[in-house]
Amino acid sequence: MILRDPDGRDYEVVVDEDKKTITIRATYYTDVNSSETLQKGLDAWNKQSGIYSYQVGKRKNAEKYTICFDLSIAKDSDGNFLSAPLDIGESRGSKFNMFSISESVPVYARGVTEDGHICKVRPDAPIRTTIHEIGHTIGLGDFGGDNVMVSGGTSSRITSSNVVEILKHAGFVCFGTWSGGSPIKEKPTHSIIDYNFNGSGCVGKFK
Numbered sequence: 466m467i468l469r470d471p472d473g474r475d476y477e478v479v480v481d482e483d484k485k486t487i488t489i490r491a492t493y494y495t496d497v498n499s500s501e502t503l504q505k506g507l508d509a510w511n512k513q514s515g516i517y518s519y520q521v522g523k524r525k526n527a528e529k530y531t532i533c534f535d536l537s538i539a540k541d542s543d544g545n546f547l548s549a550p551l552d553i554g555e556s557r558g559s560k561f562n563m564f565s566i567s568e569s570v571p572v573y574a575r576g577v578t579e580d581g582h583i584c585k586v587r588p589d590a591p592i593r594t595t596i597h598e599i600g601h602t603i604g605l606g607d608f609g610g611d612n613v614m615v616s617g618g619t620s621s622r623i624t625s626s627n628v629v630e631i632l633k634h635a636g637f638v639c640f641g642t643w644s645g646g647s648p649i650k651e652k653p654t655h656s657i658i659d660y661n662f663n664g665s666g667c668v669g670k671f672k
């Protein structure tokens with residue numbers, strides 16, 4: 466099952482029913498000068514793989530899906546950087562993001578993301594800015610609290626609330642969204658629960 470984001474062009478969420486995984490997958494077009502910075506930013510997200518799970522059903526019927534991140538730089542089989550498709554309608558453009566280091570970004574902004582998929586960061590920006598702009602390409606807006614998605618903040622932390630919000634943006638029903646906190650306040654956990662508040666607990670699956 467593949468769930469696309471609303472404009473259908475910058476990332477996808479792939480559910481594997483057999484492996485019990487939910488994978489947030491995207492490709493980034495970049496250039497030699499920007500690739501090292503981009504890779505560090507992608508690594509920060511990819512390292513979240515396996516930390517979170519999404520639970521559907523309760524007790525005996527509970528099923529857990531491991532949440533994975535698969536964010537990569539677009540290269541050909543020889544390792545050369547691919548240039549971005551000119552037309553986003555091109556087949557290769559379905560998960561189309563661009564990243565470049567650019568002096569044109571205002572000093573106060575450090576980084577920008579246009580249309581949710583074209584990222585630019587200043588050469589003097591901290592790596593936090595790159596992690597933040599990548600977050601905008603996978604469905605996140607700006608956050609409050611203490612995490613990497615706080616606009617103009619200093620924290621590089623990717624939190625459970627960030628991951629919950631990515632799933633919600635992709636159409637999953639999640640319980641608990643408060644910023645910087647655990648999905649379940651009284652019981653810290655990395656398990657994100659699919660709850661349907663109809664009085665009888667959770668019944669839904671991938672609504």
Ligand SMILES: [Zn+2]
Nearest residue numbers: 597606607616
């Ligand atoms: Zn932002």
